[in-house]
Amino acid sequence: MARIVGAITTSHIPAIGKAIARNLHEDPYWKPFFDGYPPVHRWLAQVQPDVAVVFYNDHGLNFFLDRMPTFAIGAAPEYRNADEGWGIPTVPPLPGDQPLSWHLIERLVGEEFDLTTCQEMLVDHALTIPMALLWPGSGAWPVRTVPICINTVQHPLPSAMRCYKLGQAVGRAIEAYPEDLRVVVIGTGGLSHQLDGERAGFINKAFDVEFMQRLAGDPLWAARYSIAELVELTGTQGIELLMWLAARGALGGEAATVHSNYHIPISNTAAGLMLMERRAA
Amino acid sequence: MARIVGAITTSHIPAIGKAIARNLHEDPYWKPFFDGYPPVHRWLAQVQPDVAVVFYNDHGLNFFLDRMPTFAIGAAPEYRNADEGWGIPTVPPLPGDQPLSWHLIERLVGEEFDLTTCQEMLVDHALTIPMALLWPGSGAWPVRTVPICINTVQHPLPSAMRCYKLGQAVGRAIEAYPEDLRVVVIGTGGLSHQLDGERAGFINKAFDVEFMQRLAGDPLWAARYSIAELVELTGTQGIELLMWLAARGALGGEAATVHSNYHIPISNTAAGLMLMERRAA
Amino acid sequence: MLPPLRDIPGTTLFDGVQAMKGYALNKMCYSFNSAANREEFKRDEDAYCARYGLTAEQRDAVRRRNVLALLAAGGNVYYLAKLAGILGLDVQDLGAQQTGTTKEAFKARLVAAGG
Amino acid sequence: MLPPLRDIPGTTLFDGVQAMKGYALNKMCYSFNSAANREEFKRDEDAYCARYGLTAEQRDAVRRRNVLALLAAGGNVYYLAKLAGILGLDVQDLGAQQTGTTKEAFKARLVAAGG
Ligand SMILES: [Fe+3]
Ligand SMILES: [Fe+3]
Numbered sequence: 001m002a003r004i005v006g007a008i009t010t011s012h013i014p015a016i017g018k019a020i021a022r023n024l025h026e027d028p029y030w031k032p033f034f035d036g037y038p039p040v041h042r043w044l045a046q047v048q049p050d051v052a053v054v055f056y057n058d059h060g061l062n063f064f065l066d067r068m069p070t071f072a073i074g075a076a077p078e079y080r081n082a083d084e085g086w087g088i089p090t091v092p093p094l095p096g097d098q099p100l101s102w103h104l105i106e107r108l109v110g111e112e113f114d115l116t117t118c119q120e121m122l123v124d125h126a127l128t129i130p131m132a133l134l135w136p137g138s139g140a141w142p143v144r145t146v147p148i149c150i151n152t153v154q155h156p157l158p159s160a161m162r163c164y165k166l167g168q169a170v171g172r173a174i175e176a177y178p179e180d181l182r183v184v185v186i187g188t189g190g191l192s193h194q195l196d197g198e199r200a201g202f203i204n205k206a207f208d209v210e211f212m213q214r215l216a217g218d219p220l221w222a223a224r225y226s227i228a229e230l231v232e233l234t235g236t237q238g239i240e241l242l243m244w245l246a247a248r249g250a251l252g253g254e255a256a257t258v259h260s261n262y263h264i265p266i267s268n269t270a271a272g273l274m275l276m277e278r279r280a281a
Numbered sequence: 282m283a284r285i286v287g288a289i290t291t292s293h294i295p296a297i298g299k300a301i302a303r304n305l306h307e308d309p310y311w312k313p314f315f316d317g318y319p320p321v322h323r324w325l326a327q328v329q330p331d332v333a334v335v336f337y338n339d340h341g342l343n344f345f346l347d348r349m350p351t352f353a354i355g356a357a358p359e360y361r362n363a364d365e366g367w368g369i370p371t372v373p374p375l376p377g378d379q380p381l382s383w384h385l386i387e388r389l390v391g392e393e394f395d396l397t398t399c400q401e402m403l404v405d406h407a408l409t410i411p412m413a414l415l416w417p418g419s420g421a422w423p424v425r426t427v428p429i430c431i432n433t434v435q436h437p438l439p440s441a442m443r444c445y446k447l448g449q450a451v452g453r454a455i456e457a458y459p460e461d462l463r464v465v466v467i468g469t470g471g472l473s474h475q476l477d478g479e480r481a482g483f484i485n486k487a488f489d490v491e492f493m494q495r496l497a498g499d500p501l502w503a504a505r506y507s508i509a510e511l512v513e514l515t516g517t518q519g520i521e522l523l524m525w526l527a528a529r530g531a532l533g534g535e536a537a538t539v540h541s542n543y544h545i546p547i548s549n550t551a552a553g554l555m556l557m558e559r560r561a562a
Numbered sequence: 563m564l565p566p567l568r569d570i571p572g573t574t575l576f577d578g579v580q581a582m583k584g585y586a587l588n589k590m591c592y593s594f595n596s597a598a599n600r601e602e603f604k605r606d607e608d609a610y611c612a613r614y615g616l617t618a619e620q621r622d623a624v625r626r627r628n629v630l631a632l633l634a635a636g637g638n639v640y641y642l643a644k645l646a647g648i649l650g651l652d653v654q655d656l657g658a659q660q661t662g663t664t665k666e667a668f669k670a671r672l673v674a675a676g677g
Numbered sequence: 678m679l680p681p682l683r684d685i686p687g688t689t690l691f692d693g694v695q696a697m698k699g700y701a702l703n704k705m706c707y708s709f710n711s712a713a714n715r716e717e718f719k720r721d722e723d724a725y726c727a728r729y730g731l732t733a734e735q736r737d738a739v740r741r742r743n744v745l746a747l748l749a750a751g752g753n754v755y756y757l758a759k760l761a762g763i764l765g766l767d768v769q770d771l772g773a774q775q776t777g778t779t780k781e782a783f784k785a786r787l788v789a790a791g792g
């Protein structure tokens with residue numbers, strides 16, 4: 001049976017891609033950010049996941065307003081990124097896991113999640129940057145990927161509770177998969193930031209810190225907020241913490257934080273990183 | 282406040298479009314089918330709906346497998362049809378009702394329906410043929426339309442119960458709309474037929490008749506079947522009765538059949554028509 | 563993957579297994595919504611099929627105009643209908659071919675279902 | 678339509694009201710995922726905006742490179758980011774412009790948020 005080895009949540013700021021390309025890991029601006037990742041690299045080297053199930057949000061690459069899904073899931077043999085408008089570097093195609101995708105789709109639709117299924121799908125920096133952060137220097141990715149996209153573009157967004165429940169259902173579905181797989185669950189985005197409006201530049205360290213402190217042990221604390229409340233607390237793009245809630249939901253049951261990092265600012269954003277494992281309280 | 286004046290369910294067989302174009306209403310093959318509609322025309326002339334909310338299924342015009350939504354809803358200023366591969370006649374654009382669309386989207390996403398929202402959307406014969414049947418000879422449509430598309434192309438399909446619940450939520454949302462509108466709810470497709478496989482030509486009159494007899498008074502009778510059971514009972518395309526269940530769900534509460542018609546065959550299909558109103562049992 | 567929930571004689575539900583098999587074929591058929599693409603297919607069927615990367619089995623099924631073979635190769639009935647349109651086959655032609663009978667006999671069976 | 682659930686200062690949620698206003702503008706910006714389209718926009722901005730049917734307000738906001746005006750005209754930040762890319766503006770430029778300060782002051786505010 002498949003087993004969830006842990007959950008990783010990380011920011012996905014586009015500027016990180018350029019910093020990786022220019023090898024700025026020791027640059028004073030970037031060092032406090034990149035220094036968060038080696039413990040996660042060591043953990044990944046130890047647990048050796050076969051598959052990454054990644055909750056992320058598309059930023060206007062694969063989806064436009066003519067067909068904007070609340071929840072979309074990939075069921076493609078591989079996933080490519082592409083120019084997002086500012087010539088982002090392309091990465092090697094990420095291999096998919098179609099049988100696992102279809103297993104998840106069967107289970108989730110059976111649990112009344114109204115998915116949009118994507119047998120071909122471009123993935124943007126919100127997926128590729130976390131992958132590059134977690135498996136640096138990969139010419140060939142050591143994991144297969146199943147992307148799950150949550151709408152943050154067009155309001156109404158799914159509620160935080162709905163995203164958390166989606167994650168829980170994904171977790172149950174993974175654990176019901178008959179193949180002997182080690183699965184890492186990833187949530188990308190956040191933490192607090194706002195790009196648009198007179199409130200641009202908004203960052204809320206106090207909220208982020210409490211959110212990270214509570215996520216493993218008390219995920220419902222954040223899941224109970226409304227979308228409008230979360231936008232007020234974390235900014236229009238800080239709402240990407242929905243991905244963190246979904247990943248935490250997928251981890252299921254009781255969990256503990258193994259490692260975390262938090263640094264302000266990267267670009268306009270409060271950058272966060274967490275590694276959680278299942279654990280009795 | 283908006284009010285649901287009734288629900289109409291009807292087959293949407295492509296051949297009907299050609300029969301309308303050729304004016305075959307009195308042709309012996311077509312007469313028993315077309316004769317079902319005048320009572321509905323009289324009812325519509327009397328209730329004068331402002332808006333039609335239409336549950337239908339796309340047949341590979343607007344949606345492909347790269348982005349296949351379980352539930353999609355239009356939020357466009359107008360809806361056009363287009364060539365579906367066999368040069369179907371185009372109809373005048375159907376005017377939309379964007380404020381109502383967004384109201385429904387807000388409510389439904391709030392009730393944990395994970396919609397795909399479509400601010401531009403081609404609609405196929407499953408929407409245009411019922412409209413042409415209900416408002417014949419319309420150069421200009423006398424109603425605005427909000428299309429809601431349910432996946433019947435890619436299994437897993439949403440369960441019959443999920444479609445019924447979607448309908449119920451749509452009904453609640455319509456009744457909560459502050460504008461003074463008369464809304465007719467429409468479900469298109471079915472009844473029993475199968476186009477593909479060695480079982481092509483399958484029709485199940487006994488089931489259809491019982492389904493129609495029970496739909497108004499006991500919709501849960503059909504909603505409790507699984508998708509696989511319904512395919513076995515009604516054929517691979519007979520599953521389009523999901524649209525009838527959604528429309529019945531939207532009508533809500535207690536309902537009664539005002540008019541119905543059933544005729545075998547039109548093309549490969551058992552053609553059905555029902556008009557239901559809210560009514561105490 | 564989950565096993566099919568139920569075996570229905572003469573019927574294959576278009577689920578993930580079929581979808582994985584049929585993607586190239588279905589993508590080609592979806593392109594036939596455009597009249598220009600239909601013309602191009604008619605002009606050079608081989609080149610058109612090659613461009614969409616059809617498997618040998620799919621290419622063969624298209625060549626033979628064989629609906630059951632197209633379905634077995636992962637074809638989805640909603641997209642195959644557009645190919646049938648090009649070939650000038652209506653749904654009674656398709657039904658007769660799949661059930662191994664004549665169009666007249668197939669139509670008679672439909673009428674009989676109303677009896 | 679539902680009234681906005683909550684008023685957040687300096688913030689407009691991109692809901693149905695904004696979406697209806699901004700469709701043409703956002704569709705144009707979505708096209709900028711393609712480098713060829715970006716070049717075409719640069720070559721003849723007027724023609725490109727006209728082809729997408731921008732309203733006068735949207736056209737004016739594009740001409741002025743004014744982010745707050747683009748948002749007020751229904752622009753969605755995710756699509757506007759692609760226009761910003763063409764104009765050579767990074768997210769600190771956008772932040773400084775929207776908050777009426779210099780880029781250096783805006784960046785200093787970000788750093789201060791970590792204090
Ligand atoms: Fe982001
Ligand atoms: Fe149909």
